[in-house]
Amino acid sequence: MTFTWFHRLGSPPYVYGLAQRLAPWCAGSALLLLLAGLWGGLVLAPPDYQQGDGFRIIYVHAPSAWLSLMVYTTMALAAAVGLIWRIKVAHAAAAACAPIGASFTAAALVTGALWGRPMWGTYWQWDPRLTSELILFFLYLGYMGLRASIEDTQRADRASAVLAVVGVVNVPVIHYSVTWWNSLHQAPSVMRLAKPTMATSMLVPLLIMLLAFTLFFVAMLLVRLQAEILRRERASTWIREALKR
Amino acid sequence: MSTPAISDLSPPLLAPGTTRARSTAAAWLALRRDLKLAFRKPAQLVQPLAFFALVTLIFPLAISPELSQLRQVAPGALWAGALLASLLALEFLFRDDAQDGTLEQYVLSGQSLTALIFAKTCAHWLLTGVPLALVTPAAALALGATLDSVPGVLAAVVLGTVTLSLLGAIGAALTLNLKRSSALLSLLTLPLALPVLIFGARAVQQAIAGGSYLAPLEFLAALAVLSVTLAPLAAAAAVRISLE
Amino acid sequence: MPTTQLEVENLHLWRAERHVLRAVSFRLAAGQCLKVTGVNGAGKTTLLRAVAGLAYAEEGTVRWCGQDVRRDLRTFHAAMIYLGHEPALKADLTARENLRYWIGTRNRFAESELDAALARTGANSIADRPVRTLSAGQRRRAALAGVILSGAPLWLLDEPATNLDTAGQALVGSLIAEHVGRGGLVMAVVHHELPGLVTATQLELAA
Numbered sequence: 001m002t003f004t005w006f007h008r009l010g011s012p013p014y015v016y017g018l019a020q021r022l023a024p025w026c027a028g029s030a031l032l033l034l035l036a037g038l039w040g041g042l043v044l045a046p047p048d049y050q051q052g053d054g055f056r057i058i059y060v061h062a063p064s065a066w067l068s069l070m071v072y073t074t075m076a077l078a079a080a081v082g083l084i085w086r087i088k089v090a091h092a093a094a095a096a097c098a099p100i101g102a103s104f105t106a107a108a109l110v111t112g113a114l115w116g117r118p119m120w121g122t123y124w125q126w127d128p129r130l131t132s133e134l135i136l137f138f139l140y141l142g143y144m145g146l147r148a149s150i151e152d153t154q155r156a157d158r159a160s161a162v163l164a165v166v167g168v169v170n171v172p173v174i175h176y177s178v179t180w181w182n183s184l185h186q187a188p189s190v191m192r193l194a195k196p197t198m199a200t201s202m203l204v205p206l207l208i209m210l211l212a213f214t215l216f217f218v219a220m221l222l223v224r225l226q227a228e229i230l231r232r233e234r235a236s237t238w239i240r241e242a243l244k245r
Numbered sequence: 246m247s248t249p250a251i252s253d254l255s256p257p258l259l260a261p262g263t264t265r266a267r268s269t270a271a272a273w274l275a276l277r278r279d280l281k282l283a284f285r286k287p288a289q290l291v292q293p294l295a296f297f298a299l300v301t302l303i304f305p306l307a308i309s310p311e312l313s314q315l316r317q318v319a320p321g322a323l324w325a326g327a328l329l330a331s332l333l334a335l336e337f338l339f340r341d342d343a344q345d346g347t348l349e350q351y352v353l354s355g356q357s358l359t360a361l362i363f364a365k366t367c368a369h370w371l372l373t374g375v376p377l378a379l380v381t382p383a384a385a386l387a388l389g390a391t392l393d394s395v396p397g398v399l400a401a402v403v404l405g406t407v408t409l410s411l412l413g414a415i416g417a418a419l420t421l422n423l424k425r426s427s428a429l430l431s432l433l434t435l436p437l438a439l440p441v442l443i444f445g446a447r448a449v450q451q452a453i454a455g456g457s458y459l460a461p462l463e464f465l466a467a468l469a470v471l472s473v474t475l476a477p478l479a480a481a482a483a484v485r486i487s488l489e
Numbered sequence: 490m491p492t493t494q495l496e497v498e499n500l501h502l503w504r505a506e507r508h509v510l511r512a513v514s515f516r517l518a519a520g521q522c523l524k525v526t527g528v529n530g531a532g533k534t535t536l537l538r539a540v541a542g543l544a545y546a547e548e549g550t551v552r553w554c555g556q557d558v559r560r561d562l563r564t565f566h567a568a569m570i571y572l573g574h575e576p577a578l579k580a581d582l583t584a585r586e587n588l589r590y591w592i593g594t595r596n597r598f599a600e601s602e603l604d605a606a607l608a609r610t611g612a613n614s615i616a617d618r619p620v621r622t623l624s625a626g627q628r629r630r631a632a633l634a635g636v637i638l639s640g641a642p643l644w645l646l647d648e649p650a651t652n653l654d655t656a657g658q659a660l661v662g663s664l665i666a667e668h669v670g671r672g673g674l675v676m677a678v679v680h681h682e683l684p685g686l687v688t689a690t691q692l693e694l695a696a
Contacts, residue, residue: 083482138436145432149423152505154545158486159419163433166415166479170437173468177440180464184447235506263640264597265567271594278582278590285581346577347591353541354594355567361594489545 010087013238016229019222026219033212040205048202054118057111059206063213064108065129068136069171071101071217075143076168079161089225091157092232094164095147096224100217102140108133128182132175139167153232271356272364279368293334293373294380300326301384312389319388320449323381323398324405324442331406332431334373335413338365339484343421349488362484363477366414374406390453397452397462404465405445411469411476412437418483440468493554493642494518495540495674500549502532502539509535510546515692519642522665522675527694533678534574536694537645540676541571553643567595569643574651576632580621584612584631587620592638606634610660625652633664644668646677658683665689 008014041059048055075097082090112130113123124130143160150156198206233239266274283290304322305315315322342348342365351361381402382395390398416434420426444464451458495517502510509532517523525533538544540551542562551558558565578587588603607613612630615623623631629652636644644665650658662683665675677689 135436135439138432142429142433142436145429146419149420149426149429155486155489158489159483162415162479162483162486163419166437166476169475170440173440173471174436177443177464181443181447266594266596274590274593281586282579282581341579345579346573346575347579349543349571349573350577350591351594352543353566353569353571355563355565356594357563488543 010085010089012089012092012229012233012236013242015089016226016242019226019229023219023222023226026215026222030212030215030219033208033215037205037208037212040208041202045202045205046199051118054115055202057115059209061108061111061115062206063209064104064111065133066210067213067217068101068105068108068133070214071097071104072136072139072164072171073168074221075101076164079164083158083161083165088157088232089229091161092228093221093225094161095157096221096228098140098144098147100220100224102137102144104213104217105133105137105140109137126182128179131182132178135174135178136171139171143167265355268357268360271354272360275351275361275364276368279365280371283368283372289337290372290376293330294376296333297326297330297377297380298384300329301388304388314389316389316453319385319390319453320446322388323385323402323449324446326384327377327381327402327406327445328409328435328438328442330377331373331409331413332434334369335410335417335430335434336427338369338414338417339421343488348421348484352485352488358484359477359481362414362418362481366410366477366480369414370407370410374410375403377406378402385449385453391455393455394449394452397458398449400462401445401448401452401458401465404462404469405441407469408441408465408472409438411472411480412441414480415476415483418480418487421484421487441465444468492518493672493674495643495676496550496552496555497540498550498552500536500539500546500551502535502544502546504535510539513549513692513694515690517674517676517690519672519674520669522669522677522689524689524691525676525678525694526680526691531694533694534647537571537647537676537678541569541645542566543571568641569645570595570636570639570641571645571647572632572636572649573647576628576635578620578628578632581619583617583619584623584628584634585616587631588635588638592635595639595641598638598640603634603638606638607631609637610634610664611657626654626657629653630657630660633661637664642673644673644675644677646675648678648680650679650681650683 037059042056045056047053075094078090078094078097081087082094109130112127112133116125116127116130117123143163146163147156147160150159230239301322304318308314308318339348342351352358354361378399382390382398385394385398386392413430413434416430416437419433420430423429444461448458448461448465451461497516498514500510500513501508513536515523525536527533535544539546542551542558542565553565553568577591578584579590582590585603585607588606592598604613607616610630610633612627612634615627616631620628620631629649633649636646646665649665650661653661658681665677665683669675675689677683
């Protein structure tokens with residue numbers, strides 16, 4: 001049973017069809033949750049007693065930051081599966097992940113900087129989380145750069161997979177060393193982003209936004225995966241039949 | 246297809262009288278070979294050191310000749326120089342061996358490729374990391390550090406370059422057969438090397454300030470142990486893929 | 490007990506869109522030589538690299554002594570020696586030093602065996618000169634000495650007679666014949682007929 005399931009996930013036509021069927025559902029529910037979350041976050045939640053309305057950027061910033069890490073982990077996982085079992089679809093999924101993850105990282109950096117303006121009075125502060133996020137962005141750039149510079153698709157897949165696995169081992173090391181570094185240099189007056197408690201009316205929209213962003217990522221991944229499979233399998237006959245349908 | 250004329254019953258692995266070398270012996274041989282080759286071409290060894298000296302020269306010229314001011318930026322200057330110099334040296338790690346087919350023969354040697362790649366990386370560290378570590382205290386003194394700081398600076402750079410060489414081996418193996426790979430190599434290696442920079446700079450800072458540099462040094466040692474265990478595996482896998 | 494033989498079954502390999510190897514199958518037993526021929530771009534070198542495990546074939550199996558080589562590549566690699574287009578020799582080392590390191594990572598040998606191998610290929614007079622100063626043919630002779638020294642039963646040779654004069658080509662032919670006569674296996678990509686190599690089976694790859 002489990003074997004046939006595993007085997008099917010390795011077959012491009014099956015995955016292509018599955019992605020085609022699932023993508024609209026993911027996109028639709030992501031949109032609904034996004035609207036609900038935004039309404040909850042921007043309208044229903046009360047302004048923060050310290051930051052006023054400025055805090056509302058958290059509803060974009062926190063999910064983006066969360067997704068930036070989750071996408072990297074997903075990418076490394078897919079890459080490892082592709083590397084170990086030589087499953088081409090897994091490599092295609094890893095390839096599809098990278099630009100999405102890089103975009104979420106960029107979004108987290110930009111919203112972090114915008115949030116920093118009212119909070120710190122400056123757009124950039126060497127805050128440990130923003131710094132880690134910036135390093136993560138470079139990890140994504142390296143991954144995409146390596147992939148782009150190897151012409152042969154299979155070799156690009158396997159080489160970038162090694163890089164993704166090495167990267168995912170290093171992400172916690174980088175994160176903790178950056179946190180350690182920051183704890184040494186931080187001036188005590190700087191206000192921290194972390195807040196110990198959050199009112200329920202603020203927290204619920206955040207959780208909804210988190211779920212919405214995750215579903216949005218899955219929808220994007222499924223669409224990009226279809227494109228990636230189309231590009232890779234352009235020579236095979238099942239593609240022509242699938243496109244006729 | 247014709248049938249075999251001779252078909253012996255027990256398949257010989259090797260011709261009679263031949264014994265396979267052990268992987269450790271093979272790795273030791275690979276290490277000695279790289280050292281010998283390097284000493285026949287000493288110019289390649291001097292280049293990264295000269296580069297490092299130049300980078301540290303930039304700081305007094307760009308900031309100020311005041312030693313008290315230079316002492317402040319010395320940790321950053323030394324580590325930026327060390328990081329860039331070891332990055333520069335990485336290009337020599339696999340390039341020649343990939344071009345002349347030696348790496349291919351390593352893959353086909355019947356020995357553990359991980360052990361052979363580790364041996365090559367060790368040789369690279371001995372040839373670039375250790376000389377760099379020996380030069381760094383002198384550069385630190387030139388940037389206003391006192392003699393008391395020498396042990397700390399030396400230990401930090403010795404430990405840090407172990408990790409830099411091993412991480413760099415992965416990057417160098419991944420970019421083996423690519424044209425114009427040096428920018429990409431930096432892009433792949435530098436983000437991974439940042440923890441070394443953080444702990445290394447802290448250790449040097451403490452050493453210069455006369456404080457205790459044990460904690461960052463322990464972190465550097467932990468990073469070195471982690472990369473000794475894991476990086477050769479990744480580098481060997483990368484070499485295999487790049488030669489495919 | 491399985492016999493010493495190399496079985497290649499239904500090998501397929503794609504390079505991007507190009508189907509380079511299409512269902513290549515052959516069997517090579519102890520005491521046999523296989524000549525791989527074909528026009529440029531037919532995939533001769535690719536086949537050799539795929540058999541050696543340097544290139545990955547998407548479909549098909551390579552079996553050594555009845556065992557799929559992918560299960561234990563190191564054992565297979567210990568039993569074979571591969572000589573590519575360019576001999577893997579370092580320009581800065583002498584031919585002797587080169588062999589000491591190259592073959593030394595594979596198996597142990599005595600200095601006298603090294604001398605004998607160099608003498609057999611006519612490379613003993615140039616053995617102590619840096620490879621940089623050697624001609625392409627002399628390098629080839631030094632590399633062939635390494636092949637002998639390795640003691641591997643299976644030789645995979647990619648155009649072993651390149652850059653060699655008539656005497657050198659005859660040498661390659663007789664080396665192969667000798668190895669095959671001892672019960673060795675040879676798979677060689679060849680362009681020209683090698684003198685003294687009449688018993689070989691031929692595998693012609695279509696473009």
